[in-house]
Amino acid sequence: MTKTVSTTPYGDQKPGTSGLRKKVPVFQQKNYAENFIQSIFDSLEGFAGKTLVIGGDGRFYNRDVIQIAIKMAAANGFGQVLVGRGGILSTPAASNIIRKYKAFGGIILSASHNPGGPTEDFGIKYNTGNGGPAPEKITDAIFARTKTIDAYKIVEADDINLDMEGESEIGGMTVTVIDPVADYAELMEKLFDFPAIRALISNGFGVVFDAMSAVTGPYAKEIIENRLGAPKGSVLNFMPLPDFGGHHPDPNLVHARALYEEMMSENAPDFGAASDGDGDRNLIIGKGMFVTPSDSLAMLAANAHLAPGYARGLAGIARSMPTSGAADRVAEKLGIGMYETPTGWKFFGNLLDEGMATICGEESAGTGSNHVREKDGLWAVLLWLNILAVRGESVAEISRQHWASYGRNYYSRHDYEEVDADAANALVAALREKLPSLPGTSFGALKVEAADDFAYHDPVDHSVSDHQGIRILFEGGSRIVYRLSGTGTSGATLRVYIERYEPDASRHDIETQEALADLITLADEIADIRTRTGRDAPSVIT
Ligand code: VG1
Ligand code: CO
16 A cells, blocks of 8 residues: 655755765664655656666665665556565666666665665665666756655555565565576676686686675676686675675775785785675786776776677777876777766766767776676676786786886875865865966976866766866876765765876886875875865875
């Protein structure tokens, strides 16, 4: 039976870079999740009788919100819900399911790389029929609706058994519990040369994948161990846990430190990788060689034609603005389009839908292609393995050769997490004011060529997104970029992105922080970071 429940708005339901993310106790407030889900439905049109995909990364509160979302979808008139068994769907797998089964859209429950548990983070995101995160036009409408919502619709029924595959019915709507892995694994087999990767591995090429107790465990077990024949135990931390074992499921040099140490050790396997909470990020480390995500994008783009799914070449490459310019050099050499978008995967959707870009990437360990409309952690791992199998060289060899032919973009991101929000906003405001005075100014050997607050003009729908990060561009290709995170749940996180281009191959072996030392000092000087945040050093360096 459908009932309409009256409710009152919450003022803080503005979706950020990737959906609405809050602490679990915030989501547990009366009608909090219901308000947001109803606001999603109220912002959409024409879904009566259509299919909605629902799944999440398995974090604490996932199952509760899935039951609510199913009952609300039924009450709002959807014809069918496809939900992953156990409530599990990685973000790229959900994107694939939406596309493959021509669903109207999907609700993905995740706070990605943020920690999980009763007092940690939770999130809700809406994806449209192309499988991608809703564009700003829709997220703005959802936010507007959350401010006026006064009722939501839900059916009164027993919970769905999420642990058994099959169909059931709730309030006139069909609920199908599906295998979360099968469709995704099948797609990967289509894109990549599994026999070649299998042969590589059976010849003793060592692979280790850390699922970080998050959603990619079941996917990596099936693909890397079962289908590609890596020895049992190659996939670490493969059980998705509601609190990710108490860790941050963030595959970076801080939170995946153990993997990094192993890969730098003498007996390291040939290839190490990890993914994040919801499976859309990737960390790639060869024996003795960490590949920065920006370099990984460039190297994958330069070699993608070696994998069957990309044998016909790329239409174009897109990267988020803070991502290093390494991929630009590849696009230039290939003679294909290069697009620079704001941070967040939603901005790649139009470029992918229009066939303008084939491969996209972000410095935050996100890479993906037109096979889905989300970044895809395991996809990046498999493309690397496919390339390694074909080239028969190590990650370190491929990296060095890449730098030798394109030059090296030294790159690092410094995060100042949970700083006072007012201080962070004041810092950005002061930087903005400084912008007009910077071009032409010299700081030691560094001369500012241009400085702006990045604005994106979408070439497809012509929408404009302002204030996407402060850029200070120096002569010779060095850059400092500042922006505030849109995914955090407490205080503000200041991200400072630092890049220096080095064409000279005899200077490609400098330690990254050392190679960037003058820019790092200058980043603090220009923005007054220490004084304004009260911090001596960043909390995370990637
Ligand atoms: C961060 C990253 C961004 C990424 C976003 C979502 O956003 O910088 O590149 O798209 O997270 O990724 P922000 O606004 O905090 O800088 V995920 O894996 O958290 O869905
Ligand atoms: Co993620």
